[in-house]
Amino acid sequence: MSQPMDNVTQRPNLDLDPLALPLNGSALIEASAGTGKTFTIAILYVRLVLGHGQSEDSPLQNLLPPNLLVVTFTEAATKELRDRIRTRLTQAAEVFSDTPDDPEPPAETALIYKLRNESYSDPATWPDCRKKLLLAAEWMDEAAVSTIHSFCNRMLSEHAFDSGSLFKLTLETNQNDLLDDVARDYWRTFVYPLPPAWMDEALSHWKTPEDLRQAVRNLMDDPDSLGTAPASVHAAIQQSVEQREQESKTLKNRPWADWQEDVLDLLADLQKAKRLHGNSKKSMLTAWDNLVTWANSDELLPEGLEKTGFKNQTPEGLARTLKGEGEAPDHPAFHAIEELLAFADNPPSAKADILRHASHWMADRLEAEKQQRSEMGFDDLLTRLDDALHGPRGDQLAATIRRQFPVALIDEFQDTDPVQYRIFNRIYRVEDNAPETCLLMIGDPKQAIYAFRGADIHTYLQARQGVKNRTYTLGTNFRSAQPMVAAVNRVFEYSDRHSRAGAFLFGQGEASELPFQGVAAKGTKRLWSVNGELQPSLTFWTHEAGEDDKKGLAKGAATADLAESCASEIARLLTLGQAGHAGFARSEDPNDLQPVEPKDIAVLVNKGAEAKAVRDALGQRGIKSVYLSDRDSVLTSAEAKEILCWLRAFAEPRQLSYLRAALATPTLGQSWQALDELLTDELVLEARIERFLGYQTQWQQQGVLPMLRRFLMDFEVPGRLLQRPDGERRLTDILHIAELLQQDSLQLDGEHALVHHYTQILRAADEEEENRTLRLESDAGLVKVITVHKSKGLEYPLVFLPFGTTYRAQSEKQAFVRYHDASDRLVTVFDPTPDDVARADQERLGEDIRKCYVALTRARFATWVGAAAVQDWPESGLGYLIAGDSERPITDCLAPLAEGRHEILIEPLPEPETRHFTQQAPEDLGPALVSTREAREDWWIASYSAIEYRDMAGTGIAFTGEVEDAQTQNLLEESAQQTGEEDVAARPATRNQHQFPRGAAPGTFLHELLEWCAQQGFDRIVENPDALRQQLARRCSTRGWSEWVVPLEHWLLALIRTPLTLQRSRDEQSSLAGLTSLRPELEFWFESRNVQVARLDQLVTAHT
Structure with a gap:
């Protein structure tokens, strides 16, 4: 996958001491799952606020939250970090108070006590430290804790001159409408004008402009990596259509009619010899009828090509279909059918050319539209700051940002993409290790699983080389029980020794660019127990293929089997938990058991179809679940x-x-x-x-x-x-x-x-x-079903990973593949060769291995993993870890893992049971309390002047809306006269339509009123004016226009009754009330014939 960079000596990472880590220069902190990454960031923040480890003349002394940059990748993580840092600062301030020492401080403050006692042993220094910490805690609302996009946006706006960005550039958070417009423009320009045969080629890949937009969306991010676009997409489509027709014609010219007689005789002989089943022969004969018919037609392919009658008449298919011993007969027709199937499976296509052309064209059009509108999207924030930092004023801009933020801590650094790293490398000069700044990059490369979002493991490795030997590791897991940690260590250490490319495909042992270092355990003291006995922490369920499954288990059948067994085991454990026989026991007191409940269990899946299979199986057993990865709105x-x-x-x-x-x-x-x-x-x-x-x-x-x-x-x-x-x-x-x-x-x-x-x-x-979709309060008590991607960063007591060997390989049928070339640059290859596909699939495998690491490190107590022998299962992430280069059965590959290890169990997939789990009903809450107070509404309708006079805005004071006395009434009127607005209560009662407020909002108000009248029927409104008055009262009251109810009623009734001249004839008149047929809100559609769409588009473009 990748080779270690030249002239760099790899060595194990240093164990991190949060109190001794140098807080200057650049360093990389690798935080394995559960090792306290956020806690470590907060402790380092405390040290930075105190100036710990800095010389008196260091520019890193006396820093406050606005100067300490902390970057993460989601708004939720930003909020959590801010809160955790504030809490830690407050705790630290308490430690530096004059209160007596806690002889047994809690774990979360023990490190702060150590910091105080070792580095600030003189109590005279404590008040100053406490003051710094409290000030920083109070200032956290203004702390520079933000997402990468927020940071870039802030830098572009605050340093507009140096960055060359416009002052009034609008950030558009959702550019979907603009992308839709661009896709429609492309469709209208290049697809609509195509002749029918060529258009069929385009429509065979994308039915609508929206489909095309989805296909090119990720390609538009970096069009330069796509290579040169075709000069003419129409020529590319023409070439593919003509090539396809020519290949079809060549296949048609084979002597199918002559071959038919030969093959029919062969099939008859095979049937007589009882080597061919009658039904198989019948389907083959039907295929031959279709072949002969097709050869004399204009059709591109014969009918029924996807059926077994064709597939069983290839050399491989015939050998598979025939019974008994002996060689399968050979005939040119069988090889010709094989060619025909290959042609049908992968015909010449213009898909890659269209994608490349559309990506370039749409990216250029999108950029032009954004410039015209003075808009930018989230990705533009990154690219604009990157361009500015590498532009003519880049040195000055980088120096300015360094002075503003001499310290930067980047969380979740494994999810960084190349542009993001270029930004921080330009500002903080990673390789220089400059002492006047501090750049700490914190993450876990083993959890880099977001390549589809642009995150790049190779960017992380580039940073790792940049910091040279300044790479540290958090080596203790504070989340999981010791047997669970030991089991995970065992899996990856075993793979690292027995696989040529190491556990993560970057080499073995110390020579690896991405080494696996096992972690110690200092987490929960409870252990997983069933029926009074401690249980294995990692259980592998093997599901071997049968003798008839020569290519492995069918994925659909395997998914169903695994889902049923998983649900059955969950039902068994929950039933035992209700009886007090399964749960989490203290190691020193097995009788102290916390029974397992549905909320303790998570099922990790790869996609929605697997989630549905599991949830259906759970539901059949009475177990409620929630799918936490459901992104549907x-x-x-x-x-x-x-x-x-x-x-x-x-x-x-x-x-x-x-x-x-x-x-x-x-x-x-x-x-x-x-x-x-x-x-x-x-x-x-x-x-x-x-x-x-x-x-x-x-x-x-x-x-x-x-x-x-x-x-x-x-x-x-x-x-x-x-x-x-x-x-x-x-x-x-x-x-x-x-x-x-x-x-x-x-x-x-x-x-x-x-x-x-x-x-x-x-x-x-x-x-x-x-x-x-809202999360219900009761969701917290259900079994969680969640994708592996979504589970990253979360933890659960018990975890099931039933579909451990499921994966999706790269294929030559794809229009393009992506992989990193010899220079570690991401490239996009259209119409990939087998070698391109192999390189892309190797990177897919690497990410699947890292996904497997994420899945195996979610549990605190125990994990169950389904290992099914589906086709090519060793190519899955789990398959690689346990099989490496071996081709042995799954059970044999897993056996060495469990040798002498009580924490790992290998067993066949349990037979599913129909056991039904009955959830215990919650205790009754009793009758609801009845309020004895009279509720009063605290809302009222008033003018702005009344609110201003009473200074009511934002005070929370309830006002009845009544004018209490004449003095107040006079004050309101006087205030209204001074502000140029009259309060509703002070306005004259006599009004006409010419005094009605003007503007878009009043106009819309009247428009909606007329539309409502039309819907009710103008004649009914005239007959029943009370309905109109009620409608006016309701609508006017919400706007403070109650005094307009009567004038508007008279005005509308007069309008409805007003006679209108029709067809320019004074003798023919009608009124709205007299209409017998009407349509409110007539759509602006006009019939057109013989219109050229391209010409119409030119006119619209020219005049808009």
Whole structure:
């Protein structure tokens, strides 16, 4: 995978002493899983605040949080780091107080006591230290603890001159709409004009512009690595289409008709010899009929090519199909069919050329659009700062940032990409080891598993070479029990010795660029116990292939088997836990047992399909689970789309298509008979309409949230959903959306505006990161199912990894592959050769091994690993670790791991049982308390001047909204006159339309009112003006326009009755009230014929 760099002597890392680490220059700290990385960062921060280890004239003395840069990669990690550092500073300040020493300080402060006693033994120095620490703790809200993107954004804005960036450059956090526009531009420019045959080539890969955008999104990040784009994508498509047709024609010219007679005789002989089953022969004969028909047609490929009739007539397929002894017959036809299948499997394609061309074109267009809009995305923050640091004023900018932040601690450094490392290397000059600055890079290369996000293990290795011998290791695991730590050490130490490329494919032992160093254990004192006996910490379940499975177990069948056995074992352990026979016992007192509960168990998977298989198997056994890697938004759920159907029916109850669609949604659980009655029984239909009219009225008077709650109760939705395994989640999603709708409705006018708004956000929901599915409080008590990627940084008492040998290899069928060349530069290769695929797959294997390390280090007490002999299982991460270069069965490969090791157990995959686990019901909470106080609403409608006069903004003081006395009334009026605004209470009662407020918001208000009138029917409004008055009162009250209810009522009624001249004829008039057919909000669609899309696009582009 990679060779150690020349002229560099590799050696084991130094064990890190947090109190002795030099706090200047550059250094790398490798923190294995569970070794206290965050704790170490906080201790180093305390030392930096104290100036510990610095000379009196050092520029690193007297530093405060605004000058101590701490960088991590997520907002959540930033918050956690900030809180942990503040806590540690406060604890340290307490240690430096005058209080007596704690004879047995807790572990988290023991190191601070050691720091005080060894380096600040004179109590006279303590007050100054305490002052520094308290000041730093109080200043943590302004601390420079941020994500890498926030840091870059800050530097670009604060140093705009040196960085050459615009002052008013807008950061667009979500560029999906812009990317969609660029993809449509490409589609319109290069795909629409294609002739039908060429367009079929493009559409065979991507059906829509959105599909193409997803395909090129990661390629657009670095278009320079893609090579030169085709000069003409149309020519590339033409060439592939013509080449495909020519190869098809060549295959058609084979003497298929002549061969058919020969092969039919061969098949008849094989059947007589009882070597060929009758059904197999029948499918082969059908294949030959299709072959002959195809050879005389214009079709590219014969029909049924994917069926066994063709596949069994290749040399390999025939040998596999025939029974008995003897060689399979040989005939040119069988080799020709093999060629035909190979052609069908991988025909000439323009996919790679289109991808390369689209990536270059769309990247250029995206950059041009962003410049025109003065926008930038998150990735632009990095590239712009990198460009500035390496530009003409780069030296000055780097020096300025160094002075501002002489110290930088970079957390999760293994997830750094090349651009990020270039930024910090340019600022802090890693190889120079400059004493006036301090750069500490903290991470674990064994957990570098985010290559798909741009994280690059080779960047980490470059930094490791840069710091030379200043690499330190946190060597003690403070999380897991000693047997669990010993078992993991055993797996990787064994692999490091028995694999030619070492445990992580970077060489063996001390010569490795990425050595494995085992860690000591100082974690929990409890141990995993069942029926009073200590259990192995690492159990491998072997699932060997049968004699008929020559290529290994089928992945689908293996997944089902592993999921069932995993769920069965979890049910067994939980049942034992309920009985007090399985749990976590203290080593010195086995009777002190904490029973295992569902919340203690996590199942790690690779993808959603595996999660579904496990959750289904758990659900069949009565075990509830939660999938923590579910990235679906609450707005992409099936319930979200059902709510849209409901809202449409509430807004227009007399629109029968909306009403029927709403009642047919699965959540309402209406029977087929009830739905059929809506079509056949007018009385039933009318009753439903009346009910939905009632919901509409409640929506208008009380809001969408109360209306939806009543609707759910009327149709008994909560009771029905809660009977389902996923019912609590579905009901929570519905209520969550109802709350979102209520919030949004406060900014919108009327039901139709909310329906339109909700429709728009549903369309955009697939790309949004917000409004994700809410986590229930009860989720904490369930079995967790989570992907290995998502589990990084987390810990669980017990972990199941049922699909340990599952992997996805690189393939020649891919349009492109990526790997690092001899210079450790990431390259993208289109139309890859077998050698390219092998190099890319080697890097895939390296990441899978690191994923395996992450998975095996999540448990505190015990881990179960499924090892199934699927096809090519040794190419999986786990397969490499246990088999290396061996081709032995899984059980034989695992056996050496367990020799003489009580903490490791190898056993066959347990037979699944149908044991049902019954969760104990929680204790009753008793009746709810009843409030004896009268609740008063603290909201009121007022003018801005009233709020300003009373100084109410932000005070939290409740105001009844009533003017208490004449003096206050006069003051309000006087204040209103001074500010140029009259309060509602002081305005004259007589008003007309010419005095109505002007602007976009009032205009939209009137527009929505007219649309509502149209939906109700203008004639009905005239006949029943009370409904209009109620609607006006509701809408005006939310804006403080209550005095406009009567004037607007008169104005609208007059408008509806006003006669309008039609067709330029004074004799033909009508009014809105007299219309018998109307459509509010007519869409702007116009019929067109014989329009050239390219010409239309040119006109639009020229005039917009």
